[in-house]
Amino acid sequence: MKKADYNSRNFKPAGESWVWVTSMGLAVGVTMITFLLGMILYNGLEVFWPKPVVRIEVKPGSQAGIKTAPTFAGEIVKSQTKRTAVLDSDGSPLPEQREFQLFVGNKDVYGFSYKYIDREEIAAMDYPADIIVAERLEYGDAIFIPRQLKLGDGTIVPANADAFFPTLDRVTEQGRARREAIRQIEREEIGTVNHEIEEIRLRRRALEAKSNFAGNTAEMLADFEARATLLQSRYDVLAAEAKQLRSEQRTVELTYVTIDGAETTLPAGDILGYYFPNQLTFFSKLGLFAHQFWTFLSDEPREANTEGGIFPAIFGTFVMTLLMSVVVTPFGVLAAIYLREYARQGFLVRSVRIAVNNLAGVPSIVFGVFGLGFFVYVVGGSIDQLFFSLSLPSPTFGTGGVLWAALTLALMTVPVVIVATEEALAAVSRGTREGSLACGASKWQTIQRIVLPASLPGILTGLILAMARGAGEVAPLMLVGVVKLAPTLPLDTIYPFVHLERKFMHLGFHIYDLGFQSPDSEAAKPMVFATTFLLILLVVMLNLGAIVIRHRLRKKYRVSTF
Amino acid sequence: MRSSLSVPRPSQPLSTLPRPGSGSADSASPPHNQAYIQIQDFSFYYSASKVLHELNLDLPARQVTAFIGPSGCGKSTLLRSLNRMNDLVDGIRHTGDILIDGHSIYDPLLEVIALRKRIGMVFQKSNPFPKSIYENVIYSLRVAGRNKKSELDEVVERSLKSSALWDEVKDRLGESAFGLSGGQQQRLCIARAIANSPEILLMDEPCSALDPIATAKIEELIQSLREQFTIVIVTHNMQQAARVSDRTAFFYLGKLIEYSATRDLFTNPSNPQTEAYVSGRFG
Numbered sequence: 001m002k003k004a005d006y007n008s009r010n011f012k013p014a015g016e017s018w019v020w021v022t023s024m025g026l027a028v029g030v031t032m033i034t035f036l037l038g039m040i041l042y043n044g045l046e047v048f049w050p051k052p053v054v055r056i057e058v059k060p061g062s063q064a065g066i067k068t069a070p071t072f073a074g075e076i077v078k079s080q081t082k083r084t085a086v087l088d089s090d091g092s093p094l095p096e097q098r099e100f101q102l103f104v105g106n107k108d109v110y111g112f113s114y115k116y117i118d119r120e121e122i123a124a125m126d127y128p129a130d131i132i133v134a135e136r137l138e139y140g141d142a143i144f145i146p147r148q149l150k151l152g153d154g155t156i157v158p159a160n161a162d163a164f165f166p167t168l169d170r171v172t173e174q175g176r177a178r179r180e181a182i183r184q185i186e187r188e189e190i191g192t193v194n195h196e197i198e199e200i201r202l203r204r205r206a207l208e209a210k211s212n213f214a215g216n217t218a219e220m221l222a223d224f225e226a227r228a229t230l231l232q233s234r235y236d237v238l239a240a241e242a243k244q245l246r247s248e249q250r251t252v253e254l255t256y257v258t259i260d261g262a263e264t265t266l267p268a269g270d271i272l273g274y275y276f277p278n279q280l281t282f283f284s285k286l287g288l289f290a291h292q293f294w295t296f297l298s299d300e301p302r303e304a305n306t307e308g309g310i311f312p313a314i315f316g317t318f319v320m321t322l323l324m325s326v327v328v329t330p331f332g333v334l335a336a337i338y339l340r341e342y343a344r345q346g347f348l349v350r351s352v353r354i355a356v357n358n359l360a361g362v363p364s365i366v367f368g369v370f371g372l373g374f375f376v377y378v379v380g381g382s383i384d385q386l387f388f389s390l391s392l393p394s395p396t397f398g399t400g401g402v403l404w405a406a407l408t409l410a411l412m413t414v415p416v417v418i419v420a421t422e423e424a425l426a427a428v429s430r431g432t433r434e435g436s437l438a439c440g441a442s443k444w445q446t447i448q449r450i451v452l453p454a455s456l457p458g459i460l461t462g463l464i465l466a467m468a469r470g471a472g473e474v475a476p477l478m479l480v481g482v483v484k485l486a487p488t489l490p491l492d493t494i495y496p497f498v499h500l501e502r503k504f505m506h507l508g509f510h511i512y513d514l515g516f517q518s519p520d521s522e523a524a525k526p527m528v529f530a531t532t533f534l535l536i537l538l539v540v541m542l543n544l545g546a547i548v549i550r551h552r553l554r555k556k557y558r559v560s561t562f
Numbered sequence: 563m564r565s566s567l568s569v570p571r572p573s574q575p576l577s578t579l580p581r582p583g584s585g586s587a588d589s590a591s592p593p594h595n596q597a598y599i600q601i602q603d604f605s606f607y608y609s610a611s612k613v614l615h616e617l618n619l620d621l622p623a624r625q626v627t628a629f630i631g632p633s634g635c636g637k638s639t640l641l642r643s644l645n646r647m648n649d650l651v652d653g654i655r656h657t658g659d660i661l662i663d664g665h666s667i668y669d670p671l672l673e674v675i676a677l678r679k680r681i682g683m684v685f686q687k688s689n690p691f692p693k694s695i696y697e698n699v700i701y702s703l704r705v706a707g708r709n710k711k712s713e714l715d716e717v718v719e720r721s722l723k724s725s726a727l728w729d730e731v732k733d734r735l736g737e738s739a740f741g742l743s744g745g746q747q748q749r750l751c752i753a754r755a756i757a758n759s760p761e762i763l764l765m766d767e768p769c770s771a772l773d774p775i776a777t778a779k780i781e782e783l784i785q786s787l788r789e790q791f792t793i794v795i796v797t798h799n800m801q802q803a804a805r806v807s808d809r810t811a812f813f814y815l816g817k818l819i820e821y822s823a824t825r826d827l828f829t830n831p832s833n834p835q836t837e838a839y840v841s842g843r844f845g
Contacts, residue, residue: 431689434647439702439754440679449705454692 037536044533047526048292050285051075053131053143053277054102055259056117057124064121066110069260073131073143074102074115075277082118106258108139114522127278131259134274136266140307140523144256147263152251168268171252175269178245185242188493193235195494200228202390209390296530301485305514306523310531312486316402316504317538319490321471323406323500324413328466331410332417333452333459339418340425341447353422360415368476371408376400376480380501396501400481402490403500408480409473413466420465424458425451460550464543471539474508482509484517507535598623599644599762599792603658606639608651613639615816616658621809626784626793628807628824630800632839635813637796641764644794645681646674662762679706682755682791686767688747690739690754695731698739698750702758717757724790725753726783745776752783756791763787765795769802781806800840804828812836 055073058065066072078101088094098119107113134142146159149167157164204224207217249269257263275288299309335356343349380397388396397403428451436446452459474482483503490502511531518524599621606614614636621627629637642648643660646667660667667677679702690698697704699721700714708714718735722728727749731742739750748768755763765784769777784793784806797803803810804824811821812833820827820836831837 429689431685431687432691434650435683435685435689435751435754436691436701436705437650438645438647438678438681438683438685439705440675440758441701441705442675445705449701450691 040529040533040536043526043529045293045530047530048289048296050133050275050277050280050288050292051077052127052280053133054125055128055131056102056122058117058121059123062121064117066104066115066260067262069262071259071261072104072115073128073259074104075143077101077103077114103141105133105141105143106139106264108142109258109262109264113140113520129276129278131276131278132256132274133277135272137270137272138303140303142256142258142264142266144258144264147255147257149268150253150255168254168274171268172271172273175249175271178249178269182242182245185238185245190235190238190242191488192494193231193238197228197231197235198391200224200231205390297534304519305485305510306518306520306527310505310507310510310527310534312489313505313507313510313531314534314538315489315491316482316486317471317507317535318542320402320406320409320477320504320506321467321542323402324409324470325463325467327406328410328413328417328470329459329463332414332462332466333421335414336418336421336425337447337452340422341443341451356415356418360419362412363475364412364473365475365479367408367412368479371404371411371476371480372400375404375407380404399501400479400483400503401501402481402504405477405481405504405506408476409470412473412476413470416466416469417459417462420462421455421459424455424462427458428454457550457554460546460553464546464550467542467546468539471542472508472535474506474512477506477509482506484509484513507531507538511535598663599794600661600664601640601658602661604640604643604660605657606636606643606648607655609653613816614643614656617818619811619818619821621792621794623792624789625808626788626795626806628803628810629794629796629813630798630803630810630839631813631819633798634815636816637811637813638766640813641766641794641796644762644764645678645683647683649674679758680760681762681764682758682760683764684748684751684755684766684768686770688744688751688771690742690747690750693739694736695739695742695750696735699753699757701754706758721753721757722750724756724783724787725749726779726786727753743776745772745779748772748776748780749783752780752787756787761792763791763793765793767796767798770798777802800828800842812839814839 053073053075055071056065057071060070080099080101082097082099099116100119102115102117103113104110104115105113128145130145132142132144132146134144136142146164146168148159149157149164149171151157151167151171157167204221207220207224250267252268253265254268254271255263255265280288296309297314298311300312301310302308339349339353343352376399380395380399380401384392384396384398432450432454433446436450437443441449481503483505486503486505488499488502490499490504491497492499511528514524514531515521515528601617601619601621604614604617605612617640629641631637639648643656644662644667648654656668662677662680665672682702691701693701696714696718699718703709703714703717719728719732722731727746730746731750734741739747742750748771752763752768769780772780781802784795787793788808795803795807807824809822810824810827812819812827812831812835814835820831820833822832827836828840831840
């Protein structure tokens with residue numbers, strides 16, 4: 001009787017009311033991720049969107065302008081409530097005070113490129129159409145009104161002449177072509193000559209080291225000498241050519257006034273490009289956005305990484321991650337095959353498995369220290385002793401490089417691959433294995449022809465996780481080969497084309513370097529967001545590639561259903 | 563379909579066995595190189611438990627022998643002992659011996675892989691490999707290192723015709739085997755099992771996961787294969803045993819209760835337990 005009562009009253013299904021807790025967990029997670037990605041996406045892409053330039057006139061007598069001038073101009077990058085006292089001295093509330101942060105550019109003239117101004121101090125704001133924003137090789141952007149162009153032969157083209165802008169376009173294009181030529185000479189040709197000179201130096205050293213034994217040493221030494229002289233003369237010619245081009249870059253001069261009235265002269269060769277920020281339509285903004293984004297992707301960094309692009313960092317990250325995957329996959333898969341298929345399941349294997357899982361939890365910096373101690377000093381040092389002893393004491397492999405970084409990260413991510421592979425192998429049904437064995441296949445044939453193909457999607461899942469972890473890692477890389485600015489890429493046109501011993505740039509480290517090591521943190525902030533955006537993009541793209549392959553394989557090896 | 567059976571069998575892998583003097587073979591064994599399975603005092607243990615008790619039976623060549631009995635009677639274990647599939651299980655051991663064509667399959671000189679090449683096996687649940695239909699069929703040839711395209715093509719056609727699957731799949735041999743229906747998959751597994759021309763075909767409840775139409779097809783197939791192979795089939799379905807087999811062995815609790823010609827066993831069982839089982843009174 002009592003029991004029936006209890007049952008009739010208790011309509012609430014036991015425990016079901018707590019389902020919302022689980023959905024809350026998911027909702028919070030999704031919100032956080034969406035917010036994070038959204039913020040990085042917005043801030044990272046906003047950098048490249050051209051903003052109008054506002055001319056501000058400060059109130060008479062105000063000291064808020066630049067260098068006592070009453071007007072100045074800049075892009076408004078932030079508008080915020082000023083954090084000061086909200087109450088007057090007698091206790092009455094003060095009106096809300098707003099302030100703007102402006103990007104004023106012209107760092108060479110002002111000594112800074114960002115400026116705050118109180119709303120209170122502003123007398124008037126307008127958007128003059130003839131203001132130009134120009135990107136320069138040095139000191140970031142300039143914001144100005146042009147005055148004249150002085151050509152190499154002394155002709156002066158005033159800004160109000162019809163020929164002014166066509167001429168400016170022409171000299172800008174010439175400057176771009178010359179920069180390309182200088183780059184070609186200095187990077188490619190002089191690089192090749194230097195490489196050959198270094199080779200001859202090493203061979204001479206090798207010869208000198210065993211000069212007691214060889215008969216025609218003197219002859220060969222003379223030969224080397226002659227070739228070195230030849231190369232040196234080639235170098236001199238190239239260097240002179242580059243010097244000539246550099247001086248040509250300075251023949252045309254652009255004179256302009258900044259909005260506060262200072263007149264400045266700039267060699268036209270330093271101009272990378274210019275636009276009228278207050279004359280842009282939506283589509284020209286879009287075009288400019290695409291252009292700036294592409295430049296960011298494909299250019300090399302300038303001015304302590306705060307300007308220019310990040311191509312070397314993207315490339316370095318890509319090469320290192322790929323190299324890591326190439327190393328970690330066979331290593332992890334073989335280990336997993338032994339653990340799952342061959343090893344006798346018992347205490348020892350259980351311990352190894354636990355150890356492998358724990359390895360995944362070791363802080364990454366520990367792997368960095370190990371990589372430095374083992375790969376760089378021991379392995380790299382030995383390689384130098386054995387194969388590159390001639391260039392010692394300057395190390396070849398005995399210093400951080402992309403190979404050692406990839407190996408260190410491979411070691412760090414191998415547990416992920418092992419665990420995923422083991423699970424994938426275990427998921428291949430006993431029936432399938434027995435079918436293969438019954439056909440007269442050996443155990444290895446069964447693994448190789450049946451089990452591995454069937455577990456490939458699972459193995460790829462492990463690889464995706466490993467890549468995602470490896471590509472984003474920074475701490476260990478700082479010990480084993482990442483640098484702030486690498487002069488050369490790990491791949492180039494100089495034999496043997498792949499230079500795994502070279503130091504490299506990495507997006508993750510680039511973010512750290514920009515955000516925390518940059519002399520001008522305001523200037524670096526947009527770059528930090530843009531670089532973060534690209535790092536995420538790169539990881540997503542690498543993963544997407546693996547996911548597409550996995551999807552194809554899954555379709556191919558679709559699980560049997562009746 | 564019958565015509566395809568006349569294709570000459572390309573090889574006799576019997577030569578892989580050590581072969582002492584010809585006099586050692588049982589006098590009852592047929593003159594040609596067909597396997598003749600003798601199970602002698604065979605007992606089998608999983609760890610401590612004895613699942614087969616001193617079995618003695620001879621399976622004639624080129625006939626269908628059915629193993630029947632209630633679940634857990636050891637008929638599958640015995641079948642899997644014939645190609646030493648039980649070797650994969652930890653903690654097993656056996657006493658007694660099994661001879662195929664007069665030679666012990668537990669001979670230490672005999673490689674188990676060589677043994678399994680002579681014995682095709684079809685499992686309860688169809689287990690096609692994650693490969694194309696074509697690659698599935700020739701798997702046993704591939705692992706034996708035979709890669710000649712013309713030979714493989716011929717084997718695929720012959721095997722698929724023998725398993726009555728050729729007409730259904732001949733236009734999509736390159737497609738995944740998982741695209742086939744359950745019955746087709748099982749016939750593919752039969753094609754795979756007979757591709758390398760084994761002498762013996764073991765079938766472990768091959769129709770238990772199939773519908774009646776697919777079952778009928780497989781049974782028809784067994785009828786057509788009996789001329790080429792010595793077939794051993796484990797089944798739960800008494801009608802099936804009666805329909806397809808020449809001889810039937812009834813097992814109960816790991817013991818062989820009765821073994822005789824199928825007709826006799828079903829119409830005139832000598833053992834009351836057999837009679838109870840085949841008439842459906844227990845099991």
